[in-house]
Amino acid sequence: MKRIVSGLTYNTDTAARVARYEYEDDRDREVEATLYVTPGGAFFIVHQTDAGTENKYYFEPISRESVDQMVAKKGNQLEVFDEALINNPPEAMAETEEGATIYLRLPKPLKVRIEGAAEGAGLSVNSWLIRCSEGCLGIRRGEASTPAASSKSGPGERPPLPFAETIAAFKEK
Structure with a gap:
């Protein structure tokens, strides 16, 4: 309610x-x-x-x-x-890494599908989109992302996945 x-x-x-x-x-x-x-x-x-x-x-x-x-x-x-x-809330702590904000304008049908996929994965839309973005860029969970991403992969890095493959791989997890 x-x-x-x-x-x-x-x-x-x-x-x-x-x-x-x-x-x-x-x-x-x-x-x-x-x-x-x-x-x-x-x-x-x-x-x-x-x-x-x-x-x-x-x-x-x-x-x-x-x-x-x-x-x-x-x-x-x-x-x-x-x-x-x-009980009183904990004192604020400094974040180890600064966050960044991106405002994204989406067509309504895409937004609805993203919300459904996030809910199905048990994640917030924000977490789901972060994981998809990391997958597209070839970033493994827990790795630090580099600001200057390139389409070429370096030693020990996975090559970036096309978006459709990233979504499919994410659904398998």
Whole structure:
């Protein structure tokens, strides 16, 4: 289930369940509140109220500081699903290698096929495209890629594969 709140999407299917608690609202109805964290690290609470024949859901974005306050306040009333997600996040570490961004405009049918292939391989689209690109350039997994790629292979390198062969080889893995 997902909702857009203040222009941001909160999706319970892609977020991780962190904790839950129950309370009574101002109308003396039982409410179940579940705390989630998105893959991007944003927290939100889904309040579920049984309103007769159907459930009502209210999505509430919540800050990291508010999560910490809630954990301190609720104590034993809070059922924690994943302790690691409640603890403070690790400090940022410097990346060993800089990333780069490429914006790619694709025809819709190709985009849909790529998304399907990535899902079938159990990978994100980004990871799938990286593996395909590495295969086309003859780069083995785990090797450092060189900025100046050439069509000729050096000693110990595999020659680059044509794109169709790369996709076929990737599907076999």
